[in-house]
Amino acid sequence: MPSTARFAGLGLGTVEEEIYLRLLGVPAADAEWLATRLHLRVVSVVAALTALSDQGLVEGSGDGNWAAVPPDVALEELLLRREVELRRARGRIGELMRTYRQGRPGTEAGELVEVISGRESIAELWRTLQLGARERLRILDRPPYVRRADPQTELSLLARGVSARVVYHSGVLRDPEQLAGIRTFTAAGEQARVHPELPLKLALLDDRYALLPVTAGTELQSVLLIRPSTLLDALAGLFELYWSHAMRLPAVPEETPEDRHRQLLTLLAAGLTDESIGRQLGVSTRTVQRLVRELMDRFGARTRFQAGIQAARADLL
Known part of the structure; x- marks a missing residue:
């Protein structure tokens, strides 16, 4: 059967x-x-x-x-x-957590921060947290990058209306494979920005959980699961700080001068060299330098920095 x-x-x-x-x-x-x-x-x-x-x-x-x-x-x-049963079960989470903590004596801090070890355990935890997300997902993502283990879970999260904001290290712009993957998620609704300096990897789910690696190794061997606390509030504030200073992820190159200049400004603000910008735009280094000169002439700027300030005022950034 x-x-x-x-x-x-x-x-x-x-x-x-x-x-x-x-x-x-x-x-x-x-x-x-x-x-x-x-x-x-x-x-x-x-x-x-x-x-x-x-x-x-x-x-x-x-x-x-x-x-x-x-x-x-x-x-x-x-x-x-079933919906009524699920709401009742959700309402008992607090009671179940109290029982869980009573069976594991420790300090108050130990109850708020839990260490999860092992790649399979971490992957399952991450999937469970995403499935339980109700309103928003916030991520700081820096090298070393790891392949998304279950991209469909993240796409489903976006499909059911959960807001996702991600700040990527600007180095991702040098990796065509990583950038192509990010484009898939932005097409599904993810809001993506880039920043040249990120202090750590971090994931925040609603205002209930934070997840970050214990060490900055090449593989995730252990992570910290942080529950509501002043530490969680501080990590949320850290994300918002970097989000506010990050630049929008450059769009796919367009043919209009306005769009090309906008993308060039974003790449410059992300800290990329002229050579890296040329690879990203599919042009030579000399062409990048010519485009930069056009921007400086457009805004009457003597330096790239001045051109960036004028572009921000003109809402090009």
């Missing part, structure tokens, strides 16, 4: 799901008929029908037949019940 798992999120098992789907296609059927069609034991079918009846998905009659309740009614009611 194939496993469809279409309604796993509603708490239905594979047998229950198959029986409900089979009953949708017929006016009614008894347990023996269903057992024969699905290659199951009758006792298993009866148990599944009873469970489906308890959830309001099927109705039994006096002659031993069962009929599916229309899905627009049955599934809507089941969804509402």
